[in-house]
Amino acid sequence: MTPRNNGTATGNGTLMGGSVTGDDGLARPPWAAVDPLMREYYDTEWGVPVRDEQGLYERISLEAFQSGLSWATILRKRPAFRAAFADFHPDMVAAFTEADVDRLLQDTGIVRNRLKIRAAITNAQSTIALREDGGLVDFVWGFQPAATPQPLTFADVPTQSPESIALAKALRSRGFAFVGPTTMFALMEAIGMIDTHLVDSHRRGSSGVWPRA
Template sequence: MNATSSESVRCGWPTGNDTYLEYHDAEWGRPTTDEYRLFEKICLEGFQSGLSWLTILLKRPRFREVFADFDYRAVAEFGTDDVERLLDDAGIIRHRGKIEATINNAQRAVELAEVEGSLVDWVWEWAVTTPHRELDGAIPAKTERSAALAKDLKRRGWKFFGPTTAYAFMQSEGLSNDHETSCFAHDACAAERAAFLTGRTLRPAD
């Protein structure tokens, strides 16, 4: 996506890798309202632990192929044969704990959707009203809100999703708009967030 040709008006963190730049320009910080993409990001943030996000991003197409496009209802049915199949797949991160956590989290996502009515609506209750960058310009690694989100999911039996991972998820999926204010994507993300959040009830601010 050629949203802009000038790297000077982007955030400072994307590298010159075209895949990374496209991810920043077209995805990062934009409100995600698809339940499969939200579940995917929770899982991939877990796989990313200890690795660069670019590594995960380059493997994402294969992750989608082997994890049923992150249809959590389908992944919830995976068994021991699927775990072994995934451990043999060099196209993903072959980490037994993370693979088993993804299957576990799919099962927990099914439960959450049944209890809360909608995975999308529940996730978006955690959106922040005023992103930290708007308050003081600093971007934390985690917040009280991300810690509360991680704690809630842990209580529900989810794995590999701590406070720092939770905040990275919130940033990437638009629950917080942490683009630099000079970045061309900042205002677009702010407008998309405002439109999506209109009429929604959010949890009390942290």
């Protein structure tokens, strides 16, 4: 996802809503310019295409848990999430029972929200059901737009799109929960379906899905 805040960043560059040049000489958006964990995530994961079922289900699950919280919080808790949710294997999570929900509500390493925990289980079941209709990956990537944003500043990055609205509606019709248009836009950014790296970022065009320009 893309953190939706414009907090002050420090570095060798200027903020001004655009990229910040780090001490390594590379330009990144403000949200990835300070925290080492967020910087590593930005440099190695964010915007890299995800085209496997398990990976995509994990991203959808973590985006749901992030709702109302910061992505940094989720990223720090990701190892605990993976341990709690069987590495996000859909078949294993789909078999979770109410006893598992109660167990997870006692796990201080994750976000202890009953509705979000149940949504992860429901979404695992819905992921399995989609296998009869081409699978989760083809379903989600079928909403890839014909063009991608070209933001010069953080303020230029939208929070949803016609495609994310349509994807959210389609997933809800297949039984998925916590998949609103803004959450799905963040998913699309995170898995490389769109490229919202700022135009002068060193990561612009790195997905291989979209050209740099």
